[in-house]
Amino acid sequence: MLFYSTTIDGFQMGLCFAILALGVYISYSILDFPDLSVDGTFPLGGVLCTIFMLRLGLPAVPAILLAFFGGLLAGAVTGILHVKFRISNLLAGIIVMTALLSVTLAATKLLTRNGQTTTIFSYRSENLVGLFNGDLAKSIPTGARDYFILGILLVIVILVKIIIDLFLKTKLGYMLRATGSNEKLVVSLGKNAGNYKILGLALANGFVAVAGAIYANLFTQYDNTSGTGKVVLALASVIIGISVFSHIPFFKDTTAVICGALVYSLCLNYLVLVDTNGIYLKLLNAVLFAIILIFNEKTSSLLSRAKLRKGGKGK
C-alpha cells in the first residue's frame, strides 16, 4: 500500500516536474545555456499563482497563465544581464536566483497577513481551491481522485509538449535552435543572436514558473524553499531523457524529457522508502544522478560502436 501511494505520488510529481524539465530543455539543450535562475523562478511561479488565486480571487487557469508571464520577465532579466551587460551565464543565473529569494519572501508576506501560516517560508490554505481540488474533483469518488489528478496533469504536460514542439518548428524556433548550435550563423543571417538568447531564456523560465504554479496547486500549499535543488532535478531529467529515451524511434526530445522527469522523480520517491529518516536523501539523489550519467556514458559509447560496425552511416 505504501509502495502504491509512493508510485502514484511519484507519477504526480514527475508530471509536474516534466513541465519544469521541458522549460530547462529550452535553455539547456536548445540554447546551450546552463540557467541557474530556475531555482528562483520555480517558487516565483508558485507564489504568484497563489497570490492571484487567493488575493485576487482568480480561477486556477488564468492564475497559472499570469505566473507564466512572471517567469517570462525573470528569465528575460537573466538574458539581459548576460547579453547586454556581458555577465557570464552562470553568474547571471545566480544573480537572478538570489534576487528572487527576496521577491518571493516579500510576496509570501503579502499572503500571510491573514491566512493560516506555518512559518514565514510557507503558506497553506484550504482556500487554495485550484485545479486539483475544485468542485469537479470533489464530485469524483475519493479512490479515483488520484487518477483524476494524474489525468489533469497529463493533459497539461501534453499541451506544453505540443506547444514547444510546434514552436520549435516555426521560423522563430529555428532561430532559437541555430542560436544554441552556431551563433555565428545567426549573425550572418543578419540577426542579433543576443535577442534570441533573451527570448529563449524568458520562455524557458515561463514554463518553469508554470511548473511552480502547478506544484503549489498540487499540494494546496506554497513553500518558499520549494526552489532549492530544482536546477539539479531539471537537469537530471533532461539528461536522463535525452540520453536514454531519445534513442527510441518516434520519440521526440520533448517526449524523452518527460520520460526522464517521470523516471527520476519515481526513483526519488522510492529513495524515501529506503531512507525513512530522510537524512541521506540528498546524498542518495546525487549518487543516483551520478550512476545514471555513468550508465549513459557506457551505453552511448556502445551505441556508437554498434553504428560503426554497421558500416557507419555518419562520417
Add this chain to the structure above:
Amino acid sequence: MIELQKVHKVFNAATVNEVELFRDFDLHIPRGQFVSVVGSNGSGKTTLLNLISGTISADAGKILLDGADITALPEYKRARRIGRVFQDPSVGTVPDMTITENLSLAENKGKPYFLRLAVSGSAKNRYRELVASLGLGLESRMDVPVGLLSGGQRQALSLIMSTLTPVDLLLLDEHTAALDPKTADLIMELTNRIIREKSITALMVTHNLRYAVEYGDRLLMMHEGKTVLDQADEAKKAISIQNLLSIFNEISIECGN
C-alpha cells in the same frame, strides 16, 4: 560597390606587442568584380575581410557599401547585404539541424523570423532540387543533421546558403583551405559558377596561387597591410603562377625570411 578609404587598424595598441597593420589603406571594388587576394600569413588578408564584414572595427577611416557609410554598423546589420563563407566548414551551417532546416533558415534571410511554420511541402521539393544541382548526392540525405556530413559537403552547403538570398558582396575566407585537393577543386568550381550566374561582387582570400590565377577578374597581393600587386582583367590574365611565386619570394627575402 565596396570602398575602403584611409582605413587604419592597430592591434594591441599601447602595448609592447603593438602591430600597426593598416595605415591609410584604400581599396575600391566595382560592382560585379571577382577579386582574389593572396599574401603570406599576417599580411592582413583576413583582417581586410573582418573589417568589411564588421567582425572587427576600423580605428579610423571609412568603409562604404554602395556609397553608404557602414563603418559604424554592427556585424549582424552588415550581414544583411554581405554573405560570407569561412575556412572552417562548421561555421557556415547549423550542425544540429538538417539540410532542409538549414536551407529554410538561409532562405528567410532579410525577412522577419516569426511564429510561422518554417518548412512547407513545396519548399522541401525546392530545396531538394537545389541540393541535387550540387551533384554531391546529398538530395537523399535531406533529413540528416548537417553535423554528420563531410567537410566538403558542408562547405558546399555553406556556399549555397550564403548566396540563397541576393547579397551585394560575398566574402570568401580561405574557404577551400580545410578541404582535400579534389573537393577543394569542386568547391572552387562551384563558387565560380555561383558568382558568375548571380553576378555577385566577390572578395576571395586564398593560399592557393593556382585559384588566384585561374579564377577572378582581379588579383591583389598583400604584404604587411599594403597591396604590393593589383592587376585586373587583361593584365591579370598575363600573370602566371611562376610570376606570383617570384614576387612572393622577393617579399620574403626583403623581410629576411
